[in-house]
Amino acid sequence: MASLLKELPSMTTILSVYASISGLSMLIRTILNEMIPRGMREYIATKFSDFFAAYFSSDFTFIIEDRWQAVENETFRAVEVYLPTKVGPSTRTKSLLLGTNDTNNITAPPKPGIPIDAKVVDFFQGMHFEWSLCEKEAKKYYHRHKRYFQLKCKKNYREQVMQSYLPHISNTAASILNKRETLNIYTYDIEDSMWESTVFKHPATFETLAMDPDLKKFIIEDLDLFVQRKGYFQRVGRAWKRGYLLYGPPGTGKSTLVAAIANYLSFNVYDLQLQGVRNDAQLRRILTSTTNRSILLIEDIDCSTKSSRSRNQNKNPKEDRKEEEEEEEDQLENKISFDPGVTLSGLLNFIDGLWSSCGDERIIIFTTNYKEKLDPALLRPGRMDVHIYMGHCTPAAFKKLAFTYLGIKDHVLFKCIEELIQSTVTTPAEVAQQLMKCDKPQVALQNLIEFISSKETEMVGKDGAKKHEEEVIKEEVIKCRIEDMKQDVRQSKILTTSVYLT
Incomplete structure (x- = not known):
């Protein structure tokens, strides 16, 4: 034993060798940093990490981004609804997001949310899952940040996750949304390219609505029939949506009727101002980011000149040209830069074109004070299925x-x-x-x-x-017409005299 201890190197020797190895590694790292570009170094490091993770790690990671191709990712939305129900005192997380958007009740208890980079642990059928919400810079200019969930589990859980766990999350989220007690109203933030919401607590109901009883009964029956006919819409090959046009003078209850419909169906409301949308491409991104079981509200559709003007007719070209010149003068005076704006074709493509199939169980409501100003293409069935006149008080x-x-x-x-x-x-x-x-x-x-x-x-x-x-x-x-007739008579006499002299 004593001889074995004598053969071991001294502590001084060990520290000297460690210092030499550390200095050599630092020298090699410095040389590599000088010779190899940063992008190449990151690529090599990622490949090594993936290699070791694939062959030496027993974990597997699912990535669920907030958008899937051109629309909102419904799986992401389901996880976003499901995970807060798993946050509790026993949750292994160092931080917790709390808040409420109920501006009408300051004493409302805050609701839990999932903060960025926090981890939430869930158990399902004896399996252990670890969730985390991440965020990164988006590549496209209209999405400043991209959010995504990471789900870490054992490799042998992959099939159970796809076949059992994720369907369980979707069903639980659907049940929560169907039983929700509060509704939200959304407005679109053009700068941040996202919908922002607040609690919608409008007291209007069909019980309190001042409307003709027969008309009220018709609307209720039409809404009931719509929400019950999912299979019918699929069988006939039509998108599961319904369009309403509310028209009439100001103050006749159009907005109140929208609130009553939202409360009756328990649908969230997306209030879109077309005047703030730059072009058709942005309009498509905005509309495809709305959720199912919701109301898309476009108020005062007649105020959007490009969506209300006829595509094929110009009844008075001089007046149209005059309006365009006045708009150009106003823009020059105010020095405002502008985009082409939303066109009628862009709007129709979403409410009745191929893009109308991007979503189910949606109500689209247009309001206007002047129905006669709308393009006939907007008024036909399939785009505005039900026209409701909101008249004066009866x-x-x-x-x-x-x-x-x-x-x-x-x-x-x-x-x-x-x-x-x-x-x-x-x-x-x-x-x-x-x-x-x-x-x-x-x-x-x-x-x-x-x-x-x-x-x-x-x-x-x-x-x-x-x-x-x-x-x-x-x-x-009448006086002008008489003068014109007299002038015509004088011209006729002069012409006759000249002909006779010739």
Whole structure:
């Protein structure tokens, strides 16, 4: 034993050899760094890492990115919904994301989320899984960051993951979404190229909606039929979607009806402003990033000139040219750079073209104050399947508003108000505004009578002035026509005289 100890090198010798090896390795690393470009070094390191991982590691990694080709990755969305349910006190993670988007309730308990690079452990049928959410810079300019989940497991779990575990996650996520208590309303952030959401808690329902009972019944039955006919749409070869056009004067309840539909179906709302979209390509990316079981809302579609103007007709080329020149002058004055904008063809390609099949169970709702301004191509069935006129207040709608705001079903003043409403154009929003001024039915109804009466007086005055103006214009037109006829007679006499002299 003593002889064996004598043959071992001393500590000084060991440290000297280690220092020599370290110095040599540092020298070699420096030389390689100088001679081999950084990209090549990273490539070689990656290949060595993959080689050792493939032959010496028993782990396997699944990558689930947030987008799959041109659309949102539904598997990513399912995992995003599923994983927070696995976050608890026993979760092996050093950090936890908490927050709430319920702006209406500051005391709402925060909901857990998965922060970037945090690890979540899950167990399924005796198998151990480790999840992590990662983020990296996107290559394309319209996606600043790309998020993806990493799922690490044993190699021999691959088949179980594909056949059992991922379907379990999708079914659990679907169950959670179907039972969700809160809805979200989304708006698109053009700069960050992403939808941003907040809690949608609009109180409107079909019970509180001031609308003709027959029309309300028709809408409810149409919605029920739509959500129950998935197999029918597949059998006839059509995309599972439904288009609605809500048209009528301002203040007639178009937005309120949208809220009632969202609450009835438990669908999230995607509110898209076409005026902020640069071109058709960006519009396609925006629309394909919406989720199933949702409402796509495009309000005031008539305000988007390129989507409302006819593609094949120019009824008055001079007026169109004048409008274009005015737009060019405004852009030069304000020095605003602009893109071609959304075209009608680009919009139609999503709602009724090949891209309309990218998603299921969707409601597309357009609103407009002026239906006559829309291109006929937008109005045909398949694009806007149901046209709903949101007109002025009717006696039935008034009674519903009175019950909603005042809690009364009948009153001695009802008959008088109903007669005034039938003879004077009044919107439901105006009626509701008057009823909200006082909790006492008698006072509120008297205020409403005074409002409608004053409005009727103003309209009579305007009609009289308008009628007088029309008569004056008509007289001027007649005078102009008479002068034109006289001028034609003079020209005819001159022409006849010249011919005779010739």
